[in-house]
Amino acid sequence: MTVAKAYAALSATTGLEPITIDRREPGAHDVEIDIEFCGLCHSDVHSVRGEWGNTHWPLVPGHEIVGTVARVGAEVSEFKTGDAVGVGVMVDSCRECESCQEGFEQYCEVGMVGTYGAVDKRNDDSITQGGYSSSVVVDENYVLRIPEGLDKAAAAPLLCAGITTYSPLRYFGVEEGDAVGVVGLGGLGHMAVKLAKAMGAEVTVFTTSPSKAEAARALGADRVVVSKDSEQMKAARNSLNLIIDTVAADHDINTYLKTLKRDGALVQLGLPEHAMPPIDPGQLIRRRLAYGGSMIGGIEETQEMLDFCAEHGVVSDIEMVDGEGINEAYRRLVAGDVRYRFVLDTATL
Known part of the structure; x- marks a missing residue:
């Protein structure tokens, strides 16, 4: 296990506060990522406030993750230390149903594993914790390449929005x-x-x-x-x-x-x-x-989107947030007071 800094909700009414969480050691097919930026999505607010039910506490939200590869498992071939990478809304799926086989993992008939607040059946039924943190470990099949030329912070919301x-x-x-x-x-x-x-x-x-x-x-x-x-x-x-x-x-x-x-x-x-x-x-x-x-996209299509955005110079319009400003950013997000996405600088954790 490694320890990561994070911001989490301890209940539906407490807002977000700094904690530390454990991350698993990378397995043979895992990629460990030092997170640099994470977008703030309106669904994060719903989850933190318990509005969608079935919430596991503490909850570290965040599914628009961009960072740098820190370590890779022994059998990882597509990524290496130092690569710019991203993680979106899901970190696993059954990989066997018709949807998964056709590259539509977001419609997995067993149920995709969300980046936070989901039961990770491949890893001892632990609860996934998201990108408002300093690091994360994700199976290589659900990690995306961030193309050169894309501003990392402004690219983070591309992983969802x-x-x-x-x-x-x-x-x-x-x-x-x-x-x-x-x-x-x-x-x-x-x-x-x-x-x-x-x-x-x-x-x-x-x-x-x-x-x-x-x-x-x-x-x-x-x-x-x-x-x-x-x-x-x-x-x-x-x-x-x-x-x-x-x-x-x-x-x-x-x-x-x-x-x-x-x-x-x-x-x-x-x-x-x-x-x-x-x-x-x-x-x-x-x-x-x-x-x-329609709901997000599969891994292959998400990579296609990132490559398209790099080719055409498309990124999100963002406003940077530090750790201490997350709860105020949530208030403004609900009020529609942002053009057009908040992005957390995880160096401020």
Whole structure:
């Protein structure tokens, strides 16, 4: 065992505080990583506050991890000491089901092993602890290469926000000339804009806040539609091939379906806490529309995303946070007061 510094929640009401945790010695196929940066994701807040249930305490959150390889196991061949690497939302899966075999480990039919708060069945049923820490040990099959040229801190949110938006854009074959809509301009939304533009799409951002129009255009949006303005929404009808919906609050999908062309699709990425208004099936039927969902990406696709971002110069817009500022960052994250992702500098632990 090695000892790592970390920030953890000891209960649902205590917030995050500094502790030390044990990390296992690297096995034959393990990679030990000295963590340098870790993104703060809104799902971290839900987990720390016990809002998703089944929480194991203490809990060290963080699944947008970037660092440097410190040691490798005897049978590791793809990584070596000193390599820049990353770890995303999962650190294992069954590796045998149809989804895993096809490279969709995020949809593992047994259940993927999350980077934190999950039972690690391959390692004595220990509970995984995440990236708000100085080090981590991960099986080589779930470690990613950080390409040269990517700023490490700004690349950290790519391991969640980046792949979550990249995967549906790739699945629906977005290419030059396509018209893509993005609902919401937060951590996910701003990545969807950047990635869709890098793929050559014409991008429309839907927002409830007219004040965000300038920011959306600065990110590359070609058009901004204030969704509360009925005339603007009417003008946007039948104009889009694909909509990426990143909003995690309950909202009416039907208004956005009207902006899709025939054979268009709306993909839900945000997970609202409350039930959404029902979808009018007539809208789907009359123009052969599709409504679906998507969750992160497999390891191979996540590496593809990182390489794509390096090629096109795409990273997240970030604000750095030190260890003592994590709880304040959580407060601001819930309030939507960040453009667009917080990243923890683990040197401050």
